[in-house]
Amino acid sequence: MTLALELAQQALLQAGFVDGLAEFARPGTFAEVVLRGLSKAAIYVMIAAGLTLIFGLLGVLNFAHGALTMIGAYLGGLVMVLTVAQGTGPWARLALFFVAMAVVFGLLSALGGSIEVRLIRPLYDRPPIYQILLTFGVTLVLEELARIVVGFYGLQPLAEWQAALGTIPAFLETSQSLGPVSVRGLALFEIFLGALTVAAIWGFLTRTRYGLFIRAGSEDSEMAEALGIDVRRVFTVVFALGAGVAGVAGTLLMWDPVWGASVPLAAESLLPAFVVVIIGGLGTFRGTVVGGLIVGLVDATTTWWFQNVAVTWTWLPEVAIFMILVVALIVRPQGIYGVEEVGGH
Amino acid sequence: MYLVVVGLLAIYPAIYHLLTQSPLGEVAVTVLPRMETMVAVLYFSLFAMSFDFISGYTGYLSFGHAAFYGTGAYTVLLIANGKVPLLGPETPFLVALVVGAVLATVLAVVIGLVSFRLTGVYFAMITLGFAQVLYVFVRDWDYVGSNPRDGIALSGARGFELGVPYVDQLTVALGTLTGDTLALAGHTLGTTTVSFYAVGVVVLLCFAAMQRILHSPFGRVMVAIRENEERAEAIGYDTFRYKLGAFAISGFFGGVAGGLLAGFKRSVTPESGFYFLTSGDALLASIIGGFGTLAGPLWGHLFDETVREFLSKRGQGGGLLPYLEQTLSEEFLTTELVGGLTVEGFITAALNGHASLYVGIVFVLFVLYVPDGIVGTVRSRLGGRVARRLPERLWGER
Amino acid sequence: MALLDVADIETYYGESHVLEGVSLSVERGDVVALMGRNGVGKTTTLRSILQLTPPRSGSVTYDGTDLVGRRTHEVAAMGVGWIPEDRRIFTQLSVAENLRVSVPDGDDAAEALSIAFETFPILEQRRDQAAGTLSGGQQQMLALGRGLVGDNDLLLVDEPSEGLAPQIVADVADALAAAASETTMLLVEQNLPLALDLADRFYVLDNGRVVDEGDADAVSADDDRLRRYLSA
Numbered sequence: 001m002t003l004a005l006e007l008a009q010q011a012l013l014q015a016g017f018v019d020g021l022a023e024f025a026r027p028g029t030f031a032e033v034v035l036r037g038l039s040k041a042a043i044y045v046m047i048a049a050g051l052t053l054i055f056g057l058l059g060v061l062n063f064a065h066g067a068l069t070m071i072g073a074y075l076g077g078l079v080m081v082l083t084v085a086q087g088t089g090p091w092a093r094l095a096l097f098f099v100a101m102a103v104v105f106g107l108l109s110a111l112g113g114s115i116e117v118r119l120i121r122p123l124y125d126r127p128p129i130y131q132i133l134l135t136f137g138v139t140l141v142l143e144e145l146a147r148i149v150v151g152f153y154g155l156q157p158l159a160e161w162q163a164a165l166g167t168i169p170a171f172l173e174t175s176q177s178l179g180p181v182s183v184r185g186l187a188l189f190e191i192f193l194g195a196l197t198v199a200a201i202w203g204f205l206t207r208t209r210y211g212l213f214i215r216a217g218s219e220d221s222e223m224a225e226a227l228g229i230d231v232r233r234v235f236t237v238v239f240a241l242g243a244g245v246a247g248v249a250g251t252l253l254m255w256d257p258v259w260g261a262s263v264p265l266a267a268e269s270l271l272p273a274f275v276v277v278i279i280g281g282l283g284t285f286r287g288t289v290v291g292g293l294i295v296g297l298v299d300a301t302t303t304w305w306f307q308n309v310a311v312t313w314t315w316l317p318e319v320a321i322f323m324i325l326v327v328a329l330i331v332r333p334q335g336i337y338g339v340e341e342v343g344g345h
Numbered sequence: 346m347y348l349v350v351v352g353l354l355a356i357y358p359a360i361y362h363l364l365t366q367s368p369l370g371e372v373a374v375t376v377l378p379r380m381e382t383m384v385a386v387l388y389f390s391l392f393a394m395s396f397d398f399i400s401g402y403t404g405y406l407s408f409g410h411a412a413f414y415g416t417g418a419y420t421v422l423l424i425a426n427g428k429v430p431l432l433g434p435e436t437p438f439l440v441a442l443v444v445g446a447v448l449a450t451v452l453a454v455v456i457g458l459v460s461f462r463l464t465g466v467y468f469a470m471i472t473l474g475f476a477q478v479l480y481v482f483v484r485d486w487d488y489v490g491s492n493p494r495d496g497i498a499l500s501g502a503r504g505f506e507l508g509v510p511y512v513d514q515l516t517v518a519l520g521t522l523t524g525d526t527l528a529l530a531g532h533t534l535g536t537t538t539v540s541f542y543a544v545g546v547v548v549l550l551c552f553a554a555m556q557r558i559l560h561s562p563f564g565r566v567m568v569a570i571r572e573n574e575e576r577a578e579a580i581g582y583d584t585f586r587y588k589l590g591a592f593a594i595s596g597f598f599g600g601v602a603g604g605l606l607a608g609f610k611r612s613v614t615p616e617s618g619f620y621f622l623t624s625g626d627a628l629l630a631s632i633i634g635g636f637g638t639l640a641g642p643l644w645g646h647l648f649d650e651t652v653r654e655f656l657s658k659r660g661q662g663g664g665l666l667p668y669l670e671q672t673l674s675e676e677f678l679t680t681e682l683v684g685g686l687t688v689e690g691f692i693t694a695a696l697n698g699h700a701s702l703y704v705g706i707v708f709v710l711f712v713l714y715v716p717d718g719i720v721g722t723v724r725s726r727l728g729g730r731v732a733r734r735l736p737e738r739l740w741g742e743r
Numbered sequence: 744m745a746l747l748d749v750a751d752i753e754t755y756y757g758e759s760h761v762l763e764g765v766s767l768s769v770e771r772g773d774v775v776a777l778m779g780r781n782g783v784g785k786t787t788t789l790r791s792i793l794q795l796t797p798p799r800s801g802s803v804t805y806d807g808t809d810l811v812g813r814r815t816h817e818v819a820a821m822g823v824g825w826i827p828e829d830r831r832i833f834t835q836l837s838v839a840e841n842l843r844v845s846v847p848d849g850d851d852a853a854e855a856l857s858i859a860f861e862t863f864p865i866l867e868q869r870r871d872q873a874a875g876t877l878s879g880g881q882q883q884m885l886a887l888g889r890g891l892v893g894d895n896d897l898l899l900v901d902e903p904s905e906g907l908a909p910q911i912v913a914d915v916a917d918a919l920a921a922a923a924s925e926t927t928m929l930l931v932e933q934n935l936p937l938a939l940d941l942a943d944r945f946y947v948l949d950n951g952r953v954v955d956e957g958d959a960d961a962v963s964a965d966d967d968r969l970r971r972y973l974s975a
Contacts, residue, residue, distance in 0.1 A: 138709060216844045226793055271477065272623070325470065326471060329463060
């Protein structure tokens with residue numbers, strides 16, 4: 001207790017605190033923080049989108065999701081490293097990035113689909129905990145396989161893959177100014193890609209026949225089956241899709257120096273994805289988007305305070321996301337858009 | 346049944362000693378876990394049991410369980426390093442152990458008060474959230490030591506002494522380097538072996554206590570909560586209190602386990618104490634051993650550690666890799682498979698320290714084909730009284 | 744040959760033996776009422792026909808094919824529709840989407856939907872509204888509508904009047920009559936006058952067995968024979 005008091009005193013005594021507040025409220029600064037927050041939100045939504053789709057329909061909390069993101073980062077990086085040369089122009093790099101994304105989406109969808117068919121399908125008539133446990137086991141296997149392969153090619157599995165980071169086009173790496181605000185090009189690209197992903201998934205869910213099946217099945221899969229929908233196939237498709245989206249998110253993360261392609265990316269991306277999905281309400285896509293926005297903006301705000309006002313709590317930005325989780329669950333246990341029964345055991 | 350198990354564990358050091366000295370020595374060194382590993386198996390099993398106590402018996406998955414383990418370990422080391430007010434570095438280890446466990450209990454009550462308003466996946470996630478907050482906090486809190494990210498170690502070259510406080514004859518020092526040796530009937534027991542027995546006694550006492558609680562009326566309410574919480578509530582039990590009580594007890598023993606870790610290793614890192622993968626290892630042990638069996642996690646973790654050590658490359662500990670390198674011919678090892686990949690290169694790449702891969706595969710196979718775990722399956726085959734077809738009933742019908 | 748022929752099926756939920764040899768048949772174009780007290784196995788009979796809870800023995804022949812061993816969505820695609828207890832409409836989907844889910848692949852959705860809208864005009868007025876916001880009676884119409892657009896030859900209807908206010912029961916009865924004129928129907932219903940009014944034939948189930956059967960015209964709602972099995 002005395003320690004917490006001491007910390008609080010220290011923070012209050014810092015003359016910077018009030019100045020910080022004034023600086024934070026300046027339109028330019030504020031807009032910058034919001035933009036950074038949006039770019040973080042875009043990433044959070046992307047790493048969580050697949051997770052929420054899978055949970056919504058199959059009721060499986062996929063612990064292997066982070067590992068799939070990590071594999072996506074390495075595969076995406078591989079495509080980039082193999083195709084991008086020193087002299088490749090920025091626009092060509094961008095085009096190649098979309099190629100890499102498509103390749104990764106295809107490969108990981110196939111991987112996800114086969115995991116569902118081979119491993120998870122036999123467990124549907126068992127209590128839900130077994131499906132969670134199984135995906136936990138799959139994570140161990142995938143992570144270790146990645147470690148073996150990455151190590152075999154002489155890369156340090158724990159560090160970000162620098163060669164992949166190096167394939168980023170110059171205009172994304174430098175700061176771009178938007179009026180009074182200056183922000184990294186990559187942040188804008190992330191916002192763009194996040195919005196694109198959300199729009200694509202939203203469109204798929206609401207405008208296509210398969211999306212209709214998924215939404216119906218998420219509400220009542222037995223009824224959907226009795227209306228003539230091959231729910232098992234829909235399960236496979238959704239698991240494949242979710243895995244594919246995880247991979248796409250990974251491809252993007254491979255370019256972001258904050259994340260980067262590394263084996264620990266699996267756990268680093270899984271935990272925030274859980275938080276986002278839980279805050280929004282498990283299994284609702286709308287909730288996940290809102291949850292991602294909240295976490296992203298809060299994250300950006302706490303980070304700004306840490307960097308600019310030199311708050312003594314160095315751990316604040318890192319725990320912020322889990323603090324949000326705890327607070328959110330206390331205030332609204334079933335998540336923003338969640339239905340209570342989903343979480344019941 | 347339990348006597349046999351305890352007996353087997355008790356003579357393990359002798360067996361290990363005998364076999365490694367015998368003509369089969371090389372194989373024994375390769376296959377059997379080292380004594381040092383066995384000590385770790387004991388205290389980590391206690392942690393996994395405390396996890397099973399709450400998760401396996403009430404059905405509430407405590408995914409942030411590492412918080413209690415870490416609290417126990419950090420408390421013991423902080424007390425020994427003189428960082429805790431009122432308790433100086435000279436505080437007996439057993440007292441520190443209990444203080445750590447009590448702190449873990451308090452922590453469990455605090456976390457439980459908030460978390461037991463939730464169920465299912467949400468409960469698992471909020472406990473995980475708490476543990477992760479503590480993990481990051483401990484990792485960056487420079488009060489614990491000069492380099493909090495690397496964890497903390499006991500200052501000086503001393504070791505912890507486990508035993509009845511202030512009674513020298515009933516106290517032994519722990520640790521491989523700092524521990525006591527013991528002369529017994531003409532044989533000298535090595536430091537690690539002594540630690541093995543000392544830690545073993547504590548673990549056994551804790552196990553017996555938990556077993557006793559589970560077989561009491563309190564334990565029956567815990568199982569009733571797991572089977573059907575609404576019904577338990579309808580019969581008139583205040584399930585919230587029972588859950589909170591069970592969580593506090595499991596926090597206590599988790600704290601003891603953490604204290605033992607600190608006592609033997611004389612150091613702890615945020616990763617080994619608070620990180621969510623530590624909870625994951627407990628889950629692993631529980632599933633392989635048998636969920637909701639209390640004793641199962643010991644076997645599950647023993648299995649886990651044995652495989653890990655078998656596949657690691659530590660010279661003196663044996664293991665598969667050094668064994669293969671010694672046994673297979675040079676010619677065979679340098680044979681090329683594909684594209685410059687030699688047999689040796691392949692073995693090294695596939696085996697060296699990659700036990701998680703094989704443990705993970707075994708885990709997946711257990712989930713798919715042996716859902717009751719080792720102990721659960723054995724018990725239901727033998728028609729045991731405690732856990733007939735437990736896991737099926739565990740989480741209710743879907 | 745009957746459209747549906749259920750022969751001596753035995754169905755279990757876990758260890759509990761629910762159906763102990765049920766046989767019944769439904770002629771094409773008929774409405775057959777399945778009656779009995781709560782918990783005697785009426786819903787389970789419907790679930791067994793759909794293969795949602797497959798019988799352990801016996802056969803379910805529909806239109807000349809044995810359904811046992813097939814998956815539920817295949818059974819549905821063969822033209823068996825289910826209007827379950829509690830209706831089980833998709834509350835977060837709109838009325839139109841609820842109907843569209845059950846339109847078979849390849850059928851024209853707009854055309855299929857118009858069948859339901861003709862029978863239940865209220866659904867067309869509410870077509871873009873979330874189905875969860877409909878009243879109980881409207882939800883029952885939506886559930887029936889879902890059965891109609893599915894191009895089904897046989898509707899399995901479970902307790903359609905349960906939990907509805909008396910005036911609304913009359914509406915549902917009209918709706919059932921409208922639906923019955925289009926297809927064959929196996930109707931589980933506790934409301935005896937309603938059931939006998941609609942049905943051509945009836946079966947009475949007790950403790951997992953058929954204990955009585957006959958022509959609906961031959962009995963009245965206060966018949967002693969029926970009351971013995973149906974009153975608690």
